[in-house]
Amino acid sequence: MAGGSINLARVYTAYEGSDLPVLRDVSTSVEPGEFVVVGGPNGAGKTTLLESINGMLPITHGTATVCGLDVLSHGYAVRRRVGYVIQNFAFDPLAPFTVGHVVMMGRYGLLGYGRQPGEEDRRAAEEALHLLGIEDLEERSIGKLSGGQQQKVLIAQNLAKKPDILLLDEPFSNLDLCTRDFISEILTGTADAGCTIVMVSHAFDALPAREIRVLVMNDGRLTFDTRCPGEEVEERVRTHSGDPHA
Numbered sequence: 001m002a003g004g005s006i007n008l009a010r011v012y013t014a015y016e017g018s019d020l021p022v023l024r025d026v027s028t029s030v031e032p033g034e035f036v037v038v039g040g041p042n043g044a045g046k047t048t049l050l051e052s053i054n055g056m057l058p059i060t061h062g063t064a065t066v067c068g069l070d071v072l073s074h075g076y077a078v079r080r081r082v083g084y085v086i087q088n089f090a091f092d093p094l095a096p097f098t099v100g101h102v103v104m105m106g107r108y109g110l111l112g113y114g115r116q117p118g119e120e121d122r123r124a125a126e127e128a129l130h131l132l133g134i135e136d137l138e139e140r141s142i143g144k145l146s147g148g149q150q151q152k153v154l155i156a157q158n159l160a161k162k163p164d165i166l167l168l169d170e171p172f173s174n175l176d177l178c179t180r181d182f183i184s185e186i187l188t189g190t191a192d193a194g195c196t197i198v199m200v201s202h203a204f205d206a207l208p209a210r211e212i213r214v215l216v217m218n219d220g221r222l223t224f225d226t227r228c229p230g231e232e233v234e235e236r237v238r239t240h241s242g243d244p245h246a
């Protein structure tokens with residue numbers, strides 16, 4: 001994990017079929033190894049921001065450069081280096097994959113076309129299973145696990161990829177309090193190893209004690225940007241989030 005930078009310059013993003021952009025005039029720079037928390041009210045554009053960074057959504061104006069690559073013209077290369085733990089994902093109970101398969105899928109984008117996983121891939125998957133403490137689930141069917149267990153598997157899948165940047169959308173949403181602390185420690189270790197972390201969250205109780213970069217979004221715009229210790233993040237986000245019901 002080398003740690004990747006993110007540079008957004010006056011970015012606008014619109015969903016297909018819509019003329020109105022959801023992200024509006026977003027500019028920011030994230031340095032390699034930063035731990036970023038993105039807050040703000042429901043519908044502010046936080047998920048849209050993550051999916052603009054990894055090139056899943058089309059940027060209609062402005063430029064996004066991730067790990068030194070232009071996202072519009074090098075989306076595939078960007079996604080090889082960026083992990084993404086999506087929000088509220090649930091596998092079909094009949095999905096024909098074991099936990100081991102799902103974690104190994106994190107390596108597939110790194111393999112050439114038609115190449116089978118090798119020793120390095122197996123080691124990376126085993127390390128990720130071990131880090132998340134889910135080795136005992138390796139042979140279990142993914143769709144038959146609890147939401148919290150599936151969440152851990154998705155995090156393991158993305159860590160097996162050894163990304164330069166890890167994007168996480170509400171990673172604590174399915175997790176009990178102890179597991180939140182456990183995942184928070186893993187993310188802190190991942191950031192300390194050099195990986196840039198960008199996490200969208202409404203839950204701030206499990207943030208690491210280290211310095212956090214806080215970005216707040218309101219109505220598609222980036223409206224607040226600061227750095228503070230983990231325990232102050234909730235207060236900063238609360239103070240700077242517009243009330244959508246006001």
Ligand SMILES: Nc1ncnc2c1ncn2[C@@H]1O[C@H](COP(=O)(O)OP(=O)(O)OP(=O)(O)O)[C@@H](O)[C@H]1O
Pocket residue numbers: 015016018022040041042043044045046047048049
């Ligand atoms: N697939 C889509 N097509 C059209 N509009 C969408 C789509 N997904 C989201 N939007 C709109 O984009 C806006 C921002 O949504 P987004 O999911 O980025 O917000 P968010 O800040 O992540 O919200 P939350 O905290 O509720 O997860 C919302 O107005 C939403 O309705």
